[in-house]
Amino acid sequence: MAQFKTDLRDIYFNLFNVLKIQNHTGYSENDMKDVINECNKFIEKEIYPSRTIGDQEGVHLKDGKVTIPPSFQAPMKKYYENGWYGMGYPEEIGGMPCPHAVSLACQSIMNGANVSFAMYPGLTRGAMDVILKVGSQEQKDSIVPKMMTGEWGGTMCLTEPGAGSDVGAAITVATPVGDGTFKVRGIKIFISSGDNDLYQNIIHLVLARTPGAPVGTKGLSLFIVPKFRKDGSANDVRCTKIEEKMGIHGQSTCELTFGANGNCEGVLIGKEFEGMTNMFIMMNEARLLCGVQGEAQANLSYMLTEQYAQERSQFGKEIAKHPDVKRTLLKMRSMGRAMRALVLYTADLFDRVHADPTLQDEIAFMTPICKAYCSDEGFNVAIDAIQTHGGYGFCSEYGIEQFARDLKISTIYEGTNGIQAVDFTMRKVLRDNAKTFMTVGAKMQKTMARPEAQIFKEELALIAKNLEKAQAIVERFGKEAKAQKTEAILFHATSFLSFSGNLVASWLLLEGACEAIKSKASATSEEEKAYYQSKTLDFRFFVQQQLVKNVGLSYSMLGFAEDLSQLNV
Numbered sequence: 346m347a348q349f350k351t352d353l354r355d356i357y358f359n360l361f362n363v364l365k366i367q368n369h370t371g372y373s374e375n376d377m378k379d380v381i382n383e384c385n386k387f388i389e390k391e392i393y394p395s396r397t398i399g400d401q402e403g404v405h406l407k408d409g410k411v412t413i414p415p416s417f418q419a420p421m422k423k424y425y426e427n428g429w430y431g432m433g434y435p436e437e438i439g440g441m442p443c444p445h446a447v448s449l450a451c452q453s454i455m456n457g458a459n460v461s462f463a464m465y466p467g468l469t470r471g472a473m474d475v476i477l478k479v480g481s482q483e484q485k486d487s488i489v490p491k492m493m494t495g496e497w498g499g500t501m502c503l504t505e506p507g508a509g510s511d512v513g514a515a516i517t518v519a520t521p522v523g524d525g526t527f528k529v530r531g532i533k534i535f536i537s538s539g540d541n542d543l544y545q546n547i548i549h550l551v552l553a554r555t556p557g558a559p560v561g562t563k564g565l566s567l568f569i570v571p572k573f574r575k576d577g578s579a580n581d582v583r584c585t586k587i588e589e590k591m592g593i594h595g596q597s598t599c600e601l602t603f604g605a606n607g608n609c610e611g612v613l614i615g616k617e618f619e620g621m622t623n624m625f626i627m628m629n630e631a632r633l634l635c636g637v638q639g640e641a642q643a644n645l646s647y648m649l650t651e652q653y654a655q656e657r658s659q660f661g662k663e664i665a666k667h668p669d670v671k672r673t674l675l676k677m678r679s680m681g682r683a684m685r686a687l688v689l690y691t692a693d694l695f696d697r698v699h700a701d702p703t704l705q706d707e708i709a710f711m712t713p714i715c716k717a718y719c720s721d722e723g724f725n726v727a728i729d730a731i732q733t734h735g736g737y738g739f740c741s742e743y744g745i746e747q748f749a750r751d752l753k754i755s756t757i758y759e760g761t762n763g764i765q766a767v768d769f770t771m772r773k774v775l776r777d778n779a780k781t782f783m784t785v786g787a788k789m790q791k792t793m794a795r796p797e798a799q800i801f802k803e804e805l806a807l808i809a810k811n812l813e814k815a816q817a818i819v820e821r822f823g824k825e826a827k828a829q830k831t832e833a834i835l836f837h838a839t840s841f842l843s844f845s846g847n848l849v850a851s852w853l854l855l856e857g858a859c860e861a862i863k864s865k866a867s868a869t870s871e872e873e874k875a876y877y878q879s880k881t882l883d884f885r886f887f888v889q890q891q892l893v894k895n896v897g898l899s900y901s902m903l904g905f906a907e908d909l910s911q912l913n914v
């Protein structure tokens with residue numbers, strides 16, 4: 346397995362030079378760097394070594410018991426003991442307070458190193474967030490302390506055989522018993538961390554329908570269903586199948602059967618019929634984390650590929666020196682860094698929204714871009730990593746093909762990328778009358794007007810053209826919406842999200858390039874200067890090789906009067 350590497354300098358540059366989080370979070374730059382540095386060391390030493398072994402060991406269901414890769418057990422114990430789980434949570438509950446952007450940077454390093462591993466505490470954090478936000482005091486007191494110590498884990502149970510993207514089609518029922526508890530009955534599939542021998546107890550958050558509930562998502566309520574009841578007896582919830590998968594083999598993705606013996610106890614969390622709203626507390630964060638899974642694995646696969654390309658020789662020179670490989674490496678690096686800028690920018694919005702609630706709209710706008718763009722483009726980077734390793738990329742020796750296998754799922758769960766594109770186009774742009782898009786556009790123009798940006802004349806011209814095209818696309822969609830031609834809009838939703846992702850990513854890379862130009866003036870070491878130089882190259886490359894794709898995308902959305910959505914496949 347190749348040696349672990351993290352581009353800490355680029356993480357720090359984004360956080361402290363571009364976003365300047367030290368100015369608005371109340372934490373010093375040095376303290377935050379120390380935390381990230383320590384976390385990175387821990388991940389390198391304890392978590393990364395379990396990545397390939399965990400993939401080989403896999404997850405097993407035997408005699409009704411689910412076992413996770415044995416190689417995950419010891420590092421997970423240390424992960425909790427060292428307090429990494431508690432990052433971003435208040436001290437009163439045993440957490441380690443820090444800005445969201447810092448916590449996300451650490452989660453990114455961990456997701457790159459071993460995504461299957463990261464998902465166990467990740468799901469638990471999601472469930473705990475819901476309990477902290479809408480749980481009763483008794484629910485908080487009895488569950489949160491156990492989750493903080495790693496004794497208990499959590500899951501989110503939405504999907505059923507007949508209810509995937511259409512969550513509102515769920516038929517799991519929860520019948521009141523009369524003593525405040527419910528009997529839950531139904532089957533949930535594809536449940537991440539669904540059962541395992543890592544946690545002593547698992548708190549399932551289950552979407553179910555009470556008797557007489559309205560149809561669709563409006564009739565769904567959320568229930569806490571523990572694996573073991575308060576008296577220690579086993580609840581009537583069983584893992585009835587482990588899903589065999591393309592990747593994330595260290596993750597226990599389970600089919601869970603609730604109430605096969607009519608005795609599955611659950612309690613309501615939050616109000617009846619508010620299940621979907623409450624589930625979204627964890628879904629938004631989970632969607633950003635999906636983007637992080639794409640970004641993180643792309644960035645690590647680039648770091649390993651760059652090293653390989655510097656060492657592997659063909660035709661008498663290192664393959665990194667052949668123009669086509671050089672181009673691929675630049676493509677991987679600039680896309681990886683663009684995605685990092687995107688997820689850290691969005692994480693920082695979560696920190697800044699406390700002082701400026703209007704940023705909530707920008708979070709909503711950025712979330713589907715982070716989720717879909719970073720998982721789709723992250724997967725493309727993982728494929729480039731395989732290609733650049735040649736035959737060794739296709740074989741498992743270097744652990745490179747695992748990135749593509751582990752990463753693909755990020756484009757599917759937490760709402761497929763197709764669903765993200767629909768959400769982005771219909772809700773985040775059209776229903777908003779493109780107000781947030783225009784706010785972000787104004788920020789882009791501000792960056793384009795920076796004195797440092799003026800050396801990028803041709804690149805700025807293309808970004809300006811893209812902003813005009815964005816307006817034209819929104820106008821066309823608006824006209825089609827008025828004419829009730831929704832399908833004609835939805836047909837282009839994925840193109841529109843890709844177009845917007847390319848545009849936003851170009852802007853954030855430009856911001857980084859401007860800061861790099863400023864910092865380069867006072868740089869002392871050659872290494873530092875080379876890094877700043879690489880930031881301007883990333884931006885130029887991205888615009889010239891990636892943003893240009895928007896010319897084709899916008900042509901496809903604007904250039905034809907014919908409505909292909911009306912034709913049969």
Ligand SMILES: Cc1cc2nc3c(=O)[nH]c(=O)nc-3n(C[C@H](O)[C@H](O)[C@H](O)COP(=O)(O)OP(=O)(O)OC[C@H]3O[C@@H](n4cnc5c(N)ncnc54)[C@H](O)[C@@H]3O)c2cc1C
Nearest residue numbers: 501502503504509510535536537598758759760761763764
């Ligand atoms: C490894 C793994 C882990 C998972 N973890 C969890 C978990 O922890 N909890 C949980 O509840 N679920 C989980 N899921 C389920 C996951 O969220 C669903 O697979 C996903 O929501 C898609 O549902 P589906 O598979 O039924 O696909 P479908 O909904 O059948 O979709 C199939 C295709 O049709 C497209 N499509 C469907 N409807 C539309 C539409 N209206 N517009 C445009 N395109 C559409 C989709 O984009 C997709 O490409 C997991 C799945 C996997 C594989």
